[in-house]
Amino acid sequence: MNETGWRGSPEIWLETAYASLVEGGVEAVRIQPLARKLKLSRTSFYWFFKDREELLAALVDRWRAKNTENLIGRSRAYAETLVEAMLNVFDCWLDRDLFDAQFEFAIRSWALQSPEIAEEVSRADEARLAALADMFTRFGVAPLPADVRARASYLVQIGYISLNTSEDLATRMQRVPDYVTIFTGQSPQPRELDRFFARHNYVPGEPAVAMR
Incomplete structure (x- = not known):
């Protein structure tokens, strides 16, 4: 499995953030809950986004x-x-x-x-x-x-x-x-x-x- 595969991708993180925003509002868009949904490590997030604010801006x-x-x-x-x-x-x-x-x-x-x-x-x-x-x-x-x-x-x-x-x-x-x-x-x-x-x-x- 390549590195991008096991860390996810910017699109996958953003799509999961979108689903969380629609379902639970902006407070639901947090790194650890997103990582749990994706079954990925929290650190995987930082390969694609600097921080939560950058994800929210996206x-x-x-x-x-x-x-x-x-x-x-x-x-x-x-x-x-x-x-x-x-x-x-x-x-x-x-x-x-x-x-x-x-x-x-x-x-x-x-x-x-x-x-x-x-x-x-x-x-x-x-x-x-x-x-x-x-x-x-x-x-x-x-x-x-x-x-x-x-x-x-x-x-x-x-x-x-x-x-x-x-x-x-x-x-x-x-x-x-x-x-x-x-x-x-x-x-x-x-x-x-x-x-x-x-x-x-x-x-x-x-x-x-x-x-x-």
């Missing part, structure tokens, strides 16, 4: 890349209409590969204990809101209404996450057309909804599947 970097960068990316994705652009953003709320709601909840909970993380969250919120406002202005919405619509669409989803709300996929999908109409002022066309539903493997009328 978690924040992972959250920033996963949630903020993906959300901004979806706001800039090609769309022929404002409704289609909004549905591109909605992909984030339905695809964990694009936006991890549990990770978001864990980071925001950590922010309540840490001024530094609270600043990180504030910067992320500002960047996400700016990207959404830019999306609206790209389709001809004036700056002030664009800002308001961006805040409405984003803060509703952050409310879902902060309240740890759970609803089945069918219920979420049934609400999508009205949410889009409220946020954009335009009603989605059947073909736009059909493409959106197909991306998420949803067939109207099929049995409910629980989701976050």
Whole structure:
């Protein structure tokens, strides 16, 4: 077995730290408990990270890349209409590969204990809101209404996450057309909804599947 194998790897330590953060909050992200989970020695950790603070910083970097960068990316994705652009953003709320709601909840909970993380969250919120406002202005919405619509669409989803709300996929999908109409002022066309539903493997009328 090579040296990296028996010590783990940076990715394995980070993935275990992520799981611990999501399950138990930042206090659960400690070197010895992580080593026990991995069945590795505590000293193995130090081959990859200088200390716990460096590991925590890596978690924040992972959250920033996963949630903020993906959300901004979806706001800039090609769309022929404002409704289609909004549905591109909605992909984030339905695809964990694009936006991890549990990770978001864990980071925001950590922010309540840490001024530094609270600043990180504030910067992320500002960047996400700016990207959404830019999306609206790209389709001809004036700056002030664009800002308001961006805040409405984003803060509703952050409310879902902060309240740890759970609803089945069918219920979420049934609400999508009205949410889009409220946020954009335009009603989605059947073909736009059909493409959106197909991306998420949803067939109207099929049995409910629980989701976050």
